[in-house]
Amino acid sequence: MxxxxxxxxxxxxxxxxxxxxxxxxxxxxxxxxxxxxxxxxxxxxxxxxxxxxxxxxxxxxxxxxxxxxxxxxxxxxxxxxxxxxxxxxxxxxxxxxxxxxxxxxxxxxxxxxxxxxxxxxxxxxxxxxxxxxxxxxDLSRGFSTYQLELALALTSDYAQVIYPYIARFRKTKVWRISIDEFRRIVRAEDKYKNFAHLRQNVIDPALAQINAMTDYKVKVKTKLQGRAIIGLEFSISYTSTLTEPEEVVSKEDIAQQLDVI
Known part of the structure; x- marks a missing residue:
């Protein structure tokens, strides 16, 4: 109340x-x-x-x-x-x-x-x-819409943080983000310096929980520059039939449809 x-x-x-x-x-x-x-x-x-x-x-x-x-x-x-x-x-x-x-x-x-x-x-x-x-x-700067009960059901800190971003880009069906920005979002700037450890401890467990407990199916692949990993691309499938409000489409949302980090 x-x-x-x-x-x-x-x-x-x-x-x-x-x-x-x-x-x-x-x-x-x-x-x-x-x-x-x-x-x-x-x-x-x-x-x-x-x-x-x-x-x-x-x-x-x-x-x-x-x-x-x-x-x-x-x-x-x-x-x-x-x-x-x-x-x-x-x-x-x-x-x-x-x-x-x-x-x-x-x-x-x-x-x-x-x-x-x-x-x-x-x-x-x-x-x-x-x-x-x-x-x-104020929703004028854009907003993410997601199902309350599914968000509350998540028990992983990382899944809780990532889930609204997945929901935000459900219409473009792709979320592209630089690896440095992703680390900042999940508060891992000073942890898991090796990407394999970041994936093992943050990305894979969070996506496993989101895929199992929400109305999204998400896959991730890396973007390389030479041999260095510089970004992530999340492919998003959305299965809910719930009626949702029209959202404000930001420039970043539109940019997600381009192959640009």
Missing amino acids: VFLISATTPATVPHSSNTLVREPLLLLEITKNFSLLERRLYILVLRELKNLQKIEREQIQPWTELRFQFHYSEIINGHTNASIKALVDKIRMRDISWTDHDNQTYKSVVIFPETEYQRNKGTIMLTMYHKVIPLFL
């Missing part, structure tokens, strides 16, 4: 077994350091904001504050008080940084300055800082 602290009455988003969430591309980029449980909580926030998100930035309503309430069972199996306490402490410390649409103003703020865990009820309360709210509601 989402509480909208404003002049209007509280609103809720109905949930179904096929709930789709829309993740703004800007958030996809700046939340890549979230842990598995943090990302699950973040995805639930996106679910609650679905009816408030707008493709036209001018249509976004100003909110003074947003408060969210979730039950721990949506995030973690079993009732582990220590894990939930650690989660609410960790997400309260998370800040995000971005450059405004004018490309002149750089901002860095905490997303949820107030968090609360009610042990007797098993509920987590989050209060979102008002300056962050437009980032969650």
Whole structure:
């Protein structure tokens, strides 16, 4: 349930077994350091904001504050008080940084300055800082659409990070990315320097889980420059028949159809 602290009455988003969430591309980029449980909580926030998100930035309503309430069972199996306490402490410390649409103003703020865990009820309360709210509601820079239940089912940190990118490029059926950029996305700049180790520990396990647990079938091949691996190309097949909203097509989306990293 989402509480909208404003002049209007509280609103809720109905949930179904096929709930789709829309993740703004800007958030996809700046939340890549979230842990598995943090990302699950973040995805639930996106679910609650679905009816408030707008493709036209001018249509976004100003909110003074947003408060969210979730039950721990949506995030973690079993009732582990220590894990939930650690989660609410960790997400309260998370800040995000971005450059405004004018490309002149750089901002860095905490997303949820107030968090609360009610042990007797098993509920987590989050209060979102008002300056962050437009980032969650603004779809004008593009967004990735994916199925909530499938995203929450993933248990691999790497699968959680990669899945929205696969969903983003489902229409072009290909996701091309430089190896350096891929390492940055999965937070492996300083790990698995040998590509064989990167593939064994990051790429293959993540794709195996995505292929087994979601509505995507993904294969990957490498792009070479001489003998050096400089990029990856993910071939994407999408099997869902769910009705999805029209998405904003970015220049990068179009470029994915070209053989360019």
